[in-house]
Amino acid sequence: MKAFVHVALKKTVLDPQGQTICRSLASMGYTGVKEVRQGKFFEIELENGADPERARREIERIAREVLTNPVIEDFTYRLEE
Amino acid sequence: MKAFVHVALKKTVLDPQGQTICRSLASMGYTGVKEVRQGKFFEIELENGADPERARREIERIAREVLTNPVIEDFTYRLEE
Numbered sequence: 001m002k003a004f005v006h007v008a009l010k011k012t013v014l015d016p017q018g019q020t021i022c023r024s025l026a027s028m029g030y031t032g033v034k035e036v037r038q039g040k041f042f043e044i045e046l047e048n049g050a051d052p053e054r055a056r057r058e059i060e061r062i063a064r065e066v067l068t069n070p071v072i073e074d075f076t077y078r079l080e081e
Numbered sequence: 082m083k084a085f086v087h088v089a090l091k092k093t094v095l096d097p098q099g100q101t102i103c104r105s106l107a108s109m110g111y112t113g114v115k116e117v118r119q120g121k122f123f124e125i126e127l128e129n130g131a132d133p134e135r136a137r138r139e140i141e142r143i144a145r146e147v148l149t150n151p152v153i154e155d156f157t158y159r160l161e162e
Contacts, residue, residue: 006122032128039121042118
């Protein structure tokens with residue numbers, strides 16, 4: 001079983017890295033881009049035979065307590081067989 | 082219109098950051114995790130009224146030529162209305 005966790009800056013938090021990419025794209029001639037925001041994702045391979053409900057709880061705890069800084073970041077996750 | 086670009090190390094490239102996270106999780110008592118790989122994602126907001134086919138081409142070029150290091154990374158992308 002695999003889990004995919006996405007961690008991104010909250011919408012209310014400035015993303016200077018994304019802004020820099022956006023400006024660079026404009027200066028390179030990519031004129032159709034309005035905004036860029038950057039985030040991280042984690043592809044987590046779980047032990048085989050994990051109980052789906054237990055796996056979901058574990059991934060949610062890992063995402064909340066280890067991978068995300070709750071002051072400035074939000075996370076989403078999904079599980080895949 | 083929005084585009085989501087995922088950039089990850091190629092499967093054949095070692096991911097020390099992911100390995101460190103994996104070992105940390107094990108030492109913290111999360112025993113169900115076999116492997117972790119980390120990547121980046123970019124949420125790209127495009128100008129309104131962009132032609133979908135033109136947008137797709139532009140995003141693919143941006144992903145290939147700006148956001149990804151083709152020597153060690155792969156990318157995927159999807160567009161959303």
